[in-house]
Amino acid sequence: MISPSAKPTDPTDELARLLEAESALLDLRRSQLASLCGAIIDRDDEAVERLLDQVERAQELQSATDRELDVLRRQWAERLGCPPEEVKLSRLIAALPEPLRGALAEQRQQIIERAEGLQREHMRTVMVLTECARINRLLLESLFPESQGVTTYSAAGSDPWRPEAGLVDAER
Secondary structure (H helix, E strand, C coil), X not given: CCCCCCCCCCHHHHHXXXXXXXXXXXXXXXXXXXXXXXHHHHCCXXXXXXXXXXXXXXXXXXXXXXXXXXXXXXXXXXXXXXXXXXXXXXXXXXXXXXXXXXXXXXXXXXXXXXXXXXXXXXXXXXXXXXXXXXXXXXXXXXXXXXXCCEEEEECCEEEEECCCCCCCCCCC
């Protein structure tokens, strides 16, 4: 166990700060996915583009936070005398004195709950995109039932579409 005489201004405070940042990022990313899903349903291309830019910036923040957590993980590994890959939040919580243990355990639980919420929102967005692709494919098939192919257009330019092809063209 880490001694109670350890100063709270050392890696413990930094860990609490980074866990709060991680929690806020999870909330942000869940909110972005929910907004993106809504913009896709509303067919608001401008909002989709704006949200995708925001998602990219959030990913940059996530990467910076992950780098900070890696540095902190190495510091804790040194303090605990174990390899950095063995330093998990549950292990850190168990090694801390009681006043710190409760607060970090609560933050850990909040992160778990927010990560689960992000997973659900991600699945919802994937399902909406899959359904949009299915509906678009059905519309094309109904508009051009006996066609050998149709040229569709995307951000990358023209793209030939064949009625018998699924969502993924294995020839490319």
